[in-house]
Amino acid sequence: xxxxxxxxxxxxxxxxxxxxxxxxxxxxxxxxxxxxxxxxxxxxxxxxxxxxxxxxxxxxxxxxxxxxxxxxxxxxxxxxxxxxxxxxxxxxxxxxxxxxxxxxxxxxxxxxxxxxxxxxxxxxxxxxxxxxxxxxxxxxxxxxxxxxxxxxxxxxxxxxxxxxxxxxxxxxxxxxxxxxxxxxxxxxxxxxxxxxxxxxxxxxxxxxxxxxxxxxxxxxxxxxxxxxxxxxxxxxxxxxxxxxxxxxxxxxxxxxxxxxxxxxxxxxxxxxxxxxxxxxxxxxxxxxxxxxxxxxxxxxxxxxxxxxxxxxxxxxxxxxxxxxxxxxxxxxxxxxxxxxxxxxxxxxxxxxxxxxxxxxxxxxxxxxxxxxxxxxxxxxxxxxxxxxxxxxxxxxxxxxxxxxxxxxxxxxxxxxxxxxxxxxxxxxxxxxxxxxxxxxxxxxxxxxxxxxxxxxxxxxxxxxxxxxxxxxxxxxxxxxxxxxxxxxxxxxxxxxxxxxxxxxxxxxxxxxxxxxxxxxxxxxxxxxxxxxxxxxxxxxxxxxxx
Amino acid sequence: xxxxxxxxxxxxxxxxxxxxxxxxxxxxxxxxxxxxxxxxxxxxxxxxxxxxxxxxxxxxxxxxxxxxxxxxxxxxxxxxxxxxxxxxxxxxxxxxxxxxxxxxxxxxxxxxxxxxxxxxxx
Ligand SMILES: Cc1cc2nc3c(=O)[nH]c(=O)nc-3n(C[C@H](O)[C@H](O)[C@H](O)COP(=O)(O)O)c2cc1C
Numbered sequence: 001x002x003x004x005x006x007x008x009x010x011x012x013x014x015x016x017x018x019x020x021x022x023x024x025x026x027x028x029x030x031x032x033x034x035x036x037x038x039x040x041x042x043x044x045x046x047x048x049x050x051x052x053x054x055x056x057x058x059x060x061x062x063x064x065x066x067x068x069x070x071x072x073x074x075x076x077x078x079x080x081x082x083x084x085x086x087x088x089x090x091x092x093x094x095x096x097x098x099x100x101x102x103x104x105x106x107x108x109x110x111x112x113x114x115x116x117x118x119x120x121x122x123x124x125x126x127x128x129x130x131x132x133x134x135x136x137x138x139x140x141x142x143x144x145x146x147x148x149x150x151x152x153x154x155x156x157x158x159x160x161x162x163x164x165x166x167x168x169x170x171x172x173x174x175x176x177x178x179x180x181x182x183x184x185x186x187x188x189x190x191x192x193x194x195x196x197x198x199x200x201x202x203x204x205x206x207x208x209x210x211x212x213x214x215x216x217x218x219x220x221x222x223x224x225x226x227x228x229x230x231x232x233x234x235x236x237x238x239x240x241x242x243x244x245x246x247x248x249x250x251x252x253x254x255x256x257x258x259x260x261x262x263x264x265x266x267x268x269x270x271x272x273x274x275x276x277x278x279x280x281x282x283x284x285x286x287x288x289x290x291x292x293x294x295x296x297x298x299x300x301x302x303x304x305x306x307x308x309x310x311x312x313x314x315x316x317x318x319x320x321x322x323x324x325x326x327x328x329x330x331x332x333x334x335x336x337x338x339x340x341x342x343x344x345x346x347x348x349x350x351x352x353x354x355x356x357x358x359x360x361x362x363x364x365x366x367x368x369x370x371x372x373x374x375x376x377x378x379x380x381x382x383x384x385x386x387x388x389x390x391x392x393x394x395x396x397x398x399x400x401x402x403x404x405x406x407x408x409x410x411x412x413x414x415x416x417x418x419x420x421x422x423x424x425x426x427x428x429x430x431x432x433x434x435x436x437x438x439x440x441x442x443x444x445x446x447x448x449x450x451x452x453x454x455x456x457x458x459x460x461x462x463x464x465x466x467x468x469x470x471x472x473x474x475x476x477x478x479x480x481x482x483x484x485x486x487x488x489x490x491x492x493x494x495x496x497x498x499x500x501x502x503x504x505x506x507x508x509x510x511x512x513x514x515x516x517x518x519x520x521x522x523x524x525x526x527x528x529x530x531x532x533x534x535x536x537x538x539x540x541x542x543x544x545x546x
Numbered sequence: 547x548x549x550x551x552x553x554x555x556x557x558x559x560x561x562x563x564x565x566x567x568x569x570x571x572x573x574x575x576x577x578x579x580x581x582x583x584x585x586x587x588x589x590x591x592x593x594x595x596x597x598x599x600x601x602x603x604x605x606x607x608x609x610x611x612x613x614x615x616x617x618x619x620x621x622x623x624x625x626x627x628x629x630x631x632x633x634x635x636x637x638x639x640x641x642x643x644x645x646x647x648x649x650x651x652x653x654x655x656x657x658x659x660x661x662x663x664x665x666x667x668x
Contacts, residue, residue, distance in 0.1 A: 003600040005592075005609035007566055040596055061567045062608045085579040086611025126567065136553065137560035145550045258556075259547040267548045 004042040006083060007061045011125065013048030013208050014243055015365075016055035020072070021045075024056045027072040031079035041083055047212015049125035050113070052365035054094060059125070068094035096363075096384060115382045117344055117352050120328040121368045124212030129247055132254040135215040141260055143334035144219050147226050148266040156227040157183055160330065162338035164350040169195055169286075169323030170398070170427045170503075172349070172416035178320060181310035182228040185318040190230035192221050193295070193314070193321045196237035196244070197279055197286035200399030201450065202430035205354040206324035208366050210237070210244035213328070214251035218274060220327030222261065223334060225272045228320055233274040236291050238281055248276055283454035287502050288321040290456070301458045302502035325354055325429075345371030349415035353429050360386050360435040369414075376410040379433060390435035394518075398427025400447050401507035403514030404440070423514045425507070439535035440519040441526050444512050445473045451508040462505025465496040469512060479529040479538040486523065490516065562605045573607045573652060578623040580614025586621035587640065594641035595624075598648045607652065620663055626651050632666035 010016075010025045028043050049057050054068040060078075065088055067078060074092055081087045118124075127134035135141070147156050161176025182190060194217055198206040210217060221233045237245055252274055255261040263271040282300050284290045289303035292314050313319020329351060333341050342350045349371040355378065358364055362384030369382065375395055379385065386392055394404045397414070403424030405412065412418055416426045434443065448470040455466045472489050475481045493509035500506045516523060522532055529538050547553060565572070577583070577592050592611070599607055617623060620637030626647065627633045634657055636647060643661060650656045657665075 003596060003605060004566065005596060009567075040592075062610055084611070085584070085613060086577070087579075087613045127564075133556060133560035134564060136557050137564050139557070141547070141553055142550075142557075145547075145553050149550055265547060266550065266553075 004040060005062075006041045008041060008043045008083070009046040009059045009061070009125065010043065011047070011049045011055060011057040011059075012045035012129075012243075013052070013055075013211050014204075014241075015048070015052035016057060017243065019055040019069075021056035021070075023072045024058070024070050024075060027075040028058075028079065031076055032083065035079060035084055037079070037083060044128045045130070046127060047124040047129045048208035048366055050116075050121075050366045051094070051363055053363070054365075057094065063088070066094040067092045115373075115377065116368050117370050118368050119332050119341075119344070119352050120209060120216075120325055120354050121212070121366070122332070123216065124208065127213070129212050129214055130250055132215060132251065132258060132260075135213070139335060140215055140331075141219055143331035144222050144226075144260065145266050146334060147223050148268040148270055153183065153227050153229065156223060156334065159334060159338050160227070163333045163341040164338070164348070165326065165329055165333060165341065166349060166416060167323055168325035168329075168353070168429070169321075170200070170401075170425070172426065175322065175326055178310055178322075179224065179228050181308070182230070182318045182320050185311055187318050189232070189317045190228055191314045191317060191319040192224045192228070192230045192233040193288075193291065193309075193319055194221055194233065194235040194324060194327055195286060195288065195291060195321055196235055196241070196324050197291060198238060198241075198324075198428070199281075199283040199286040199454075200401065200428045200430050202356060202358050202396075202432050203399055203428040204356050205366060205429055207241050207244050209324050209328055209354070210241070211247055214244075214247045215255065216328045216331060217248070217324055218251055218255050218261065220322075220330035221274060222265070222272045223330050224320055224322065224327065226270050228318070230318075230320070231271045231273070233272065234295055234314070235274060235276045236285075236295055237276060237278055239278040240281060241278075245276060245278060252276070282456070283450075284456045284502070284504050287504060290502070291321065292319065301456050302504075304501070323428075346413065346415050348417055353414065353426065355429045355431045357383050357431050357433065359431075359433040360390065361433040362387050371415045372413040374411050374413055375405070378414070378431065379410070383433070386433065386435050388435070390437060393434045393436040393438060394440070395434075396424075396432040396511060397430075398425035399430035399432075400450050401425065401503070401510055402427045402430070403510045404443075404518065405514070406518045408518075423510070423517065425510070437533060439477075439531055439533040440515050440522050441473065441477050441531070442535045444515050445470070445477050447511045448473050448508075451504070455504065455508075459499075459501035459505060461496045461500040462502075462508065465492055465500070465505060466508050468492055469496075469509065473512065476523065476526045477531075477536040479526060479531075479536070481527055483527065486516070486527070565606050566608060572629060573604075574625075574627040575607060575609045575652070576625040576627075577609065577611045578613070578615060578621055579611035580618075580621070582614050582618035583621040583623065586618075586638075588622040590641050591622040591624065591639050591644045594644045595648065598645045602648070602653065604648075604652070617663070623663070628652070628655065634662055634666075635664040636661045637663035 056070045059066045165175045166172040279285045285300040290300040294300040309319045345351045354368045396404045419426045451466040452470045455462045457463045622639045
């Protein structure tokens, strides 16, 4: 048996990889070798730890000391001082970006991690994602074993129903209910699809879950398969997610080798296998029916609903489509029970939510917090506030299809229903924070440009509507718009929201509609030829003198 | 995978290799690795400790290092802490003494009084 007195976990998530974590890891290995410590110190790669703007990040166990923003040149000092002599290198330790930052921070003790509750990210940054043994050591595949040896499929569906888990892909549809529709169908072939398309701008949670803990998705899919009577799964993942794809394929191979995928799993007559399909990056392909078209090899355009995929999905067969994060919740729910899960979050939205924080916020990155936490707790607690002493202008929740909320909403609990009432959405958990130096009309113009680009063109309200929205908003930023244009925007938004074929066109006006409502004054100023933040270039004739 | 028992076997084995990252309250050995400690042979002492732990399959023991505590003439110094017991500090720990400390103190709970230079009151 090998005995290591220290484990050094190098964050290998994509953001850290871009920051050069490979070079850091290589230098670590070299230095450890040079000092003859390779039999005492184990260097390994793990999934994302969360503070993505601070990468490359490493954690040294047993102390649990976290180092951030490392360059290969820093590594020698860590190896010589910390690993050899046991002296923490304070200069390089992860600092919380807050007023009274603590100096030495262990992985668990920082505020950043302290406010978090990790169910979905339970293994991210703790295990080596390429080792099925490490996943198993953390109770991996025990939930699948429990289902197959002790539970009827209907009982599995019931536990998920009782847990109150709602889909984390955006719409928040109750997962147990979705499964029950497919379970009820009578078909010789059913499918489970993991939606890992993750097209929502500013969202990167699914990628980091897949990179950090791929087996949790495989296990969740197999349990879903048993519950509804499906023996085949597809993971639909965007092609750019190279590392996720590699890790998934590696994990699937390992699971097959151990007989956790294949036939007679846990000695039962249940068989299940998974195939990875990569997408080409269209936003609409995240929509479940367009995704199904794409898996079938067709152009990714949405289908009319009903029939819903649960009854008629891939090749007309009953198909459950679930988001990555939804599936990552399944194994813990089976193991710990529905009541345990309901102990987190709110009555109507139990559990946690993974958010990706981007924009004008100190701690950009990945967090997992209980549902119902307020926006203020996220921005000023976990997020560490807004850099440069600037004020909070707005948060866009739910990604580009979500709404924009001004500071009056800082104490709003973050859950599906409350945010929908405010005209926004919890959506995929993207959280874009903007400080008050930005012009709201200009921001909306950027959002509208995105939808114009991503509309698939199948239905008229979306194809025409997204283009016209963009043109009209651009007109406002140029100081050429009138009150009639605002009325037209409002009317067009209403038409799109009620008549577009899929969620893309229905949600495209969301940021515009919320901003027209919550930032009326700023829009009004633009109509008068004045941009309060000075971002938009206005015609000279309109500039107010004096 | 044929049964839950088979899974449990893999889990137990894998857990051993991960204990280091999980437990904060197990048996702990801290080796003084200041310049003075290293000069006095702390590296050799460390190697002996690791070797002894491997031989005895004591994967739950956590070994870390610390800097100079100001008792340079007593180096190599090691601290041994058993769960719920005060910290015991040994001085002038040669590789051979280190092996005996593991056998007597860590495994059997018998502190080797004559080598102790300091012991926290409970
Ligand atoms: C334009 C559009 C894009 C979408 N993109 C995604 C996506 O990237 N990932 C995802 O999980 N769901 C996406 N959805 C939602 C899916 O249609 C579907 O509701 C979801 O995958 C169901 O999984 P859940 O119940 O586990 O949330 C998108 C929906 C629309 C309308």
